[in-house]
Structure formats: C-alpha cells, structure tokens
Amino acid sequence: MRPAPSIVVFTTLSGAGYGLLFWLGLLRPLGLVPGDAPFAVAALLLALALVTAGLLSSLAHLGHPGRAWRALSQWRSSWLSREGVAAVATYVPAGLLLPALLLGWQGAAAALGLLAAAGAAATVYCTGMIYASLKPVREWRHPLVVPGYLLLAAFSGAALLAMLGAFRGDGAAPMALAILAGAAGFALKRAYWRGIDAAPPVATPESATGLGVIGTVRTLDPPHTETNYLLREMGFRIARRHAARLRRVALAAGFAAPIALLLLALPAGGAAAAALATLAAALALLGLLVERWLMFAEATHTVTLYYPPSAR
Amino acid sequence: MTSLPDPAPGAKKLGLVIDLDTCVGCHACAVNCKEWNTSGHLAPLPDFNPYAAGAEGVWFNRVHAYEAGEGEAGRTVHFPRSCLHCEQPACVTVCPTGASYKRAEDGIVLVNPETCIGCGLCAWACPYGARELDEDAGVMKKCTLCIDRIYNETIPEAQRQPACVLTCPARARHFGDLGDPESAVSRLVRERGGYDLMPEMGYRPVNKYLPPRRRAVAGAPPQEAAPRAEEIANPLLRWVDRVLSR
Numbered sequence: 001m002r003p004a005p006s007i008v009v010f011t012t013l014s015g016a017g018y019g020l021l022f023w024l025g026l027l028r029p030l031g032l033v034p035g036d037a038p039f040a041v042a043a044l045l046l047a048l049a050l051v052t053a054g055l056l057s058s059l060a061h062l063g064h065p066g067r068a069w070r071a072l073s074q075w076r077s078s079w080l081s082r083e084g085v086a087a088v089a090t091y092v093p094a095g096l097l098l099p100a101l102l103l104g105w106q107g108a109a110a111a112l113g114l115l116a117a118a119g120a121a122a123t124v125y126c127t128g129m130i131y132a133s134l135k136p137v138r139e140w141r142h143p144l145v146v147p148g149y150l151l152l153a154a155f156s157g158a159a160l161l162a163m164l165g166a167f168r169g170d171g172a173a174p175m176a177l178a179i180l181a182g183a184a185g186f187a188l189k190r191a192y193w194r195g196i197d198a199a200p201p202v203a204t205p206e207s208a209t210g211l212g213v214i215g216t217v218r219t220l221d222p223p224h225t226e227t228n229y230l231l232r233e234m235g236f237r238i239a240r241r242h243a244a245r246l247r248r249v250a251l252a253a254g255f256a257a258p259i260a261l262l263l264l265a266l267p268a269g270g271a272a273a274a275a276l277a278t279l280a281a282a283l284a285l286l287g288l289l290v291e292r293w294l295m296f297a298e299a300t301h302t303v304t305l306y307y308p309p310s311a312r
Numbered sequence: 313m314t315s316l317p318d319p320a321p322g323a324k325k326l327g328l329v330i331d332l333d334t335c336v337g338c339h340a341c342a343v344n345c346k347e348w349n350t351s352g353h354l355a356p357l358p359d360f361n362p363y364a365a366g367a368e369g370v371w372f373n374r375v376h377a378y379e380a381g382e383g384e385a386g387r388t389v390h391f392p393r394s395c396l397h398c399e400q401p402a403c404v405t406v407c408p409t410g411a412s413y414k415r416a417e418d419g420i421v422l423v424n425p426e427t428c429i430g431c432g433l434c435a436w437a438c439p440y441g442a443r444e445l446d447e448d449a450g451v452m453k454k455c456t457l458c459i460d461r462i463y464n465e466t467i468p469e470a471q472r473q474p475a476c477v478l479t480c481p482a483r484a485r486h487f488g489d490l491g492d493p494e495s496a497v498s499r500l501v502r503e504r505g506g507y508d509l510m511p512e513m514g515y516r517p518v519n520k521y522l523p524p525r526r527r528a529v530a531g532a533p534p535q536e537a538a539p540r541a542e543e544i545a546n547p548l549l550r551w552v553d554r555v556l557s558r
Contacts, residue, residue, distance in 0.1 A: 001436070063430015063450025070427055071408035074314045080433055081408035135402065135513055136439040203439065203510045205378075210507045210521055211332075211389055215381025220388060221337070223374035226367055229444045233435065302510065303441030306376055306393060 001137060002236040003296035006060040011127060012156075012288045014054030014087075015149065018120035019157015020047040021094060023174060025117030029110040032173035033165055037101045040109070043164050044097055047157075055087060079133055083126035090119030124153045131295075138202045139299040144192040151188055155181035156288055159258055159281040166265060166277035175262045175277065182262075182284070186255040189291065193247055196298070208305040219308045234301035235311040246294055254287015314407040317416035319399070324418040325491035326457055327397050327518035328477065329500055333525045335375075335484040337390030341476035342373040345394075345455075348475035353460045354425060358448040370444045372455040373476055387524055392485070394476070395442035395455035396509065396517030397421050403434035403443060403454075412452070419491070419518055420459055425451045439513045462487070490518050 024043045027033045033043075059065040072088065074081040093115035100109040128149035131140040158178035165171025205219075206212025258280035265276035304312040349372055350357040359369030373394040380387050397414075401421050404412045411428035414421050423434075423443075428451040435443040435452060443454045458474035461467065471478060477485040488497035497520075500506065506520035541557075544550045 061431065063432075063445065063447070064428070067409070067427065067429045070410070071429060071431070074408050074410050077315045077405040078408045078433075080406065080431065084408060130406075130433070133402075133406070134436055135515075137436065203512055207510050207512060208440075209376075209378055209380075209389070209391055210509055210523065211378060211380040211387075211391075213523065214387050214389075215385060218379045219376065220379050221377035223342075223376045223393070224368070224371075226365075228368050229370070229435075229447070230441045233432065233445070234441070301436070302439040302513070306374075306391075306441060 001296045001299040001301060002233050003293045004061050006057050008289060008292045008296065010054040010058035010061075011149070012054070012285060012292050013050045013057065015124060015127070015153035015288070016156035016160060016285060017047045017050030017052075017054060018090075018124050019153035019155065020050065020160045021090070021157070022117045022120040022154065023157050023161045023177065025097075025113030025115070025120070027161070027173060028113055033161065034168045034170050037104065039164065039168055040101050041098065043161060044094065044101065046160065046164070048091075048094060050160075051087070051090075079126050079129040083123060083130060086119060086123040086126050090116060090123055093119060120153075121150070124149055135202070136302040137299050138199060139196045139295075141202075142192060142195055142199070144188055144195065148185075148188055148192060151181060151185050152288055152291070155185045155255075156281075156284050159262070159277075159284045162262060162265075163274070163277040163281040166274040169269060169273075171273065171277060172266065175266050178280070178284075179259050179262050179266075182255050182259045186251060186259075189247075189251065189255070201300075203302045203305060205305045208302065219306075222307070230303050231307065231311055235304045235307060236297060237311070238297070240297055243294060243298055246290055250287050250291040250294060252287075253283050254291055255284075258284040258287070314404050314410050314412055316401070316404060316414055320416070323416070323491055324489050325397075325399070325518045326418045326420055326462070326488070327490045327497075327520070328394070328457075328474065329486040329488070329490075329497045329506060329520050329522060330392055331482075331484040331486070331504075331522040332389050332391060333484075333504075333522060334482045335390040335392060335480075336482045337375055337377050338481065339375050340479045340481060341392055341485060342371060342375050344475045344479035345373045346371055348458065348461070349456065352458070353456045354423065354453050356446075356448075357453065358446055360447070370446050370453050372442075372444075372453070374441075387527075389524055392476075393440065393442075394519075395421060395457075396440060396515070396519040397455075397457060399516035399518060400514060402437040402515065406433045406437045408433070420457045421454070422456060422459070423452050423454055425449065425453075428452050439510050439515060440517075457487075490520065 059068055071081055071084045075085045093112045097112040100112055128146035132145045134140050158174045158181055161174035162171045162178050165174050205217040209217055211217045261276045261280035265273040346357055357370040361367045376391040378389050404414050409427050409429055411424045412434050430450040443452050446453045462472050473487045477487045486497050489495045490497055501520045504522040506522050508517050
C-alpha cells in the first residue's frame with residue numbers, strides 16, 4: 001500500500017496529540033502532573049495544535065476536501081466516519097476545558113479532561129479499526145494493529161507530557177508512563193512484525209482467478225502496458241527491500257533511544273531533564289513516522305494477486 | 313446510506329457471467345466499456361498522458377491473461393476483471409459519506425460522484441481492484457453495469473445490455489438476473505459449474521466465472537492401417553509382399 005505522506009503525518013501527529021490529551025485529562029485530576037493553569041493550558045494547546053494539524057493533513061488526502069463534512073454521516077457502517085465523528089466530538093470537551101482551566105473551575109476541568117481523554121481514546125481506536133477492518137490487506141487485519149495504534153498514541157503523548165513536565169521540574173509520572181508505554185510498544189511492534197512475516201497470504205492467484213483446479217497460475221500478458229491507479233496505490237513496493245533496516249531504525253530511534261533518554265532524565269531534574277525529555281519526544285515522533293510509513297509500505301493488497309509477482 | 317439494503321426474497325441480482333472457455337482476450341469488452349462509459353452514468357473516464365509514455369487512465373474492465381497448469385495439461389486463459397457487484401460489498405459499508413451504495417432493487421453497486429470525497433477507502437476495501445480513482449475529478453469510478461443502457465427505453469430492446477456483453481465477439485459474456493434460479497444466466501452457471509472469485513474473502517460476488525472446459529483426453533496415436541495383400545494391384549509387388557511377409 002502506498003504510504004501517502006498526508007496519512008502518515010496525520011496518524012502520527014494526531015495520535016501524539018490525542019495521547020497527550022488523554023494523559024492530561026487522566027493525570028491532572030490524580031495530581032500526577034503540575035496542577036497549575038498555565039501548565040495545563042500549554043499541554044492542552046499543544047495537544048489541540050497536533051490534533052488539528054494532523055486532521056488538516058488528512059484532508060490533503062481527499063480528492064474533494066471541501067466535502068469532508070459529508071464524512072460525518074455514515075457512522076452506522078463506516079469506521080472512517082466514526083473516526084470523524086469521534087474527532088469532532090472530542091473538540092467539545094477539549095475546547096471547553098480551556099475556559100474551565102483559565103477560570104479555575106477545578107471540578108469542571110477534571111470532568112471535561114476525563115471526557116476529552118475518553119474522546120481521544122475513542123478516536124484513536126476508530127483510526128486503528130479503519131485499517132483492521134480491511135479484509136484485503138492481511139498486514140492490517142492483524143490483531144495487534146488496533147492495540148498498536150492505541151499504545152503508540154499513548155507512548156508519544158506521554159513523551160510530550162513528560163517534556164512539558166520536565167520544563168516545570170515535575171515530569172516524573174509521565175516520564176515513567178512513557179518508559180512503560182515505550183517498552184510495551186517496542187515489544188508489540190516486534191511481535192507484530194514477527195506475526196506478519198509468518199502469516200500465510202489471505203488469498204492466492206489460484207483463488208483470485210479460480211483457475212487453481214487446472215494447476216499453478218502464472219501471469220502471462222498484463223492487461224495494460226503502463227501502470228495504473230491500482231498498482232500505484234495498492235502495489236507500492238518502493239524501498240520494501242529496506243524494510244528490515246527501517247524496522248531497526250524505528251525500534252532504535254522511536255522506542256529504545258527515547259526510553260534511554262527518559263531513564264536518564266528521570267533522576268536528572270532541572271534543565272538537563274528538560275533537554276533530555278525534549279530530545280526523547282522528538283525522537284519518538286520521528287521513529288513513529290518511520291513506523292507508520294512501514295505500516296503502509298509493508299502492507300500487501302489482494303488486487304496485486306492479479307498482477308505479476310513483481311507487483312506484489 | 314452505506315448500510316447495505318436488507319435482501320428482499322426474490323429480489324433481482326443483476327450481474328455478469330464470464331465464460332473463460334471462450335474468451336479470446338481481444339479486449340473488445342474493455343474498449344467498448346470505455347467508449348460507452350466515458351460519456352455514461354459515471355462519465356468521464358479520463359486518460360492521463362494519452363499520447364505519450366506513461367499513458368494511463370480509468371477503466372472499468374481489465375483483461376488479464378494467465379497460464380494455469382503444466383505441460384500438456386497447461387492452459388492459457390484470458391481473464392476479464394471488473395466489478396462483481398458483491399452481495400457483501402465492503403466498498404459500500406466503509407464509505408464515510410454515503411456516496412457508495414448498493415441498489416436494493418437490482419443489487420447494482422454505484423458511486424454518487426456528487427457526494428464522493430475521493431478518500432479512496434472503498435478501493436482499499438475491494439479485494440478485486442474494481443474501483444479506480446478519477447484523479448482528474450477527485451472521485452471514485454467503477455463499473456455501473458451500464459445502468460444507462462439496461463434500463464434505457466430510447467434504445468432498441470436487444471441493445472439494453474451492458475456494452476461489454478453486446479460487443480463480445482466470442483459470446484463469452486452474459487448478462488442477466490442471477491437472483492432468479494430459472495434465468496438463462498443462472499442455468500448457465502449451474503450447467504457449467506460457475507464459481508466465485510476469492511470466495512474466502514466472504515464478499516459473495518454476484519458475477520460468476522465459467523471455468524475452461526476440460527480438454528478432450530488424447531488417446532493413443534492412430535495406427536496406420538496396413539494394406540491387405542489383395543489390395544496390392546501390381547502383381548510383382550504382391551509377390552514381393554508375400555515373400556517378405558513369410
């Protein structure tokens with residue numbers, strides 16, 4: 001599958017933004033992050049900026065961005081529509097959280113924060129389900145895809161909250177959470193890659209053509225001499241031979257390095273902790289961009305079974 | 313509405329039956345489809361760089377060719393691929409806007425180009441590659457089963473069939489109601505063992521494919537009949553034959 005930059009950027013940035021919103025809403029009532037209004041407002045604005053930038057990026061993927069509002073209508077059947085509804089709905093408590101924080105309404109801020117956290121989790125869950133519901137793409141049907149989207153959003157969001165907390169000299173709780181989520185994400189991605197490498201294909205050229213009763217099916221003449229939309233979109237193979245190296249880059253830069261930096265920042269404190277946590281968050285986001293790119297580049301679609309093996 | 317219509321008992325299921333035994337791979341179906349549909353219900357079917365290297369465009373029908381089996385048992389099979397108007401079309405249910413829909417009255421799967429946002433999710437959801445994005449108009453395009461021909465009362469009744477079916481010189485394509493067990497296409501499917509593509513995906517295609525017929529098994533090579541002695545007219549040769557036959 002072609003890794004459209006608009007979608008890679010969207011799921012990475014919005015995932016981090018929703019993760020940040022989730023932890024802010026959850027940890028603030030528990031007193032695990034600085035309780036003052038300026039800190040919470042800064043975290044909220046960063047979360048909303050990331051979410052909004054990601055959603056705007058996703059519009060760039062559409063043939064008709066001006067009609068995007070129509071995507072809110074089919075939530076009964078479509079996970080993409082549900083994602084849109086959840087994203088818009090999450091803006092309501094997240095938006096109201098801002099005046100509640102500025103006016104010091106602690107009870108309302110706690111309730112709105114928890115609602116925003118629930119909305120953030122629901123939105124990321126819908127994002128994962130868009131992919132997990134597509135039968136023709138076996139790499140996306142894998143049971144670790146949805147947990148992966150949720151966990152990586154939690155990881156990157158916690159890393160961002162740890163960065164903000166470190167600047168205030170109080171980022172221990174989100175740092176610990178980011179380390180735990182990062183370690184879990186590391187293990188999950190390794191298990192996912194092992195899983196998709198070992199899984200059998202969902203269909204074969206024999207079942208795609210029904211000619212298996214005669215014998216092994218080989219392509220003879222292509223239907224078109226030039227490429228087409230199907231091959232460009234679904235037969236994306238560029239740099240797949242670098243997949244093993246990119247997996248290592250994603251694991252090292254996206255998970256191992258941020259975890260190590262946060263482990264150093266945890267006891268450090270002060271400006272050193274802030275610098276280390278900032279670097280950790282930046283590396284986590286970069287690593288997730290690589291991971292998300294691989295999510296697409298490594299995914300195969302059954303339509304390529306109709307084309308020569310070189311297109312699969 | 314992208315929720316699927318409730319299947320009414322006895323409802324029409326219009327679709328195609330494609331005979332892989334007689335298809336000669338001439339691409340006439342694909343060309344006539346393009347010709348009709350570029351000014352039809354989902355018009356246009358654009359081409360990019362049509363007169364230069366890298367020419368490509370939107371087609372509803374693509375004709376592949378395969379080899380199946382080995383040696384003498386091997387076959388060359390021409391294989392037209394288009395929308396199968398599935399009974400469980402995930403391309404419809406994933407659509408976030410309702411632009412993609414399945415008609416309750418005849419089961420045809422269509423796209424409303426006025427409300428399609430061009431997100432491409434339906435093309436991802438189709439295992440068969442039936443949908444191609446019109447990158448000019450920014451909306452998804454697909455086979456309409458020539459909905460503007462089959463119900464068109466301004467053309468002679470004999471022509472109220474999909475363009476691909478009408479043009480096929482080998483009569484390899486058949487159009488009809490696969491929901492009616494007594495229709496000509498349903499009988500054809502029964503008699504010839506018509507099958508679904510990728511049944512393991514669970515999309516339950518309406519279109520069916522007829523397998524290549526079993527080739528007649530070649531027996532032992534024919535024996536040349538040896539002439540009997542009385543059939544040799546020349547007396548000298550008749551004598552030589554008798555001597556040599558001893």
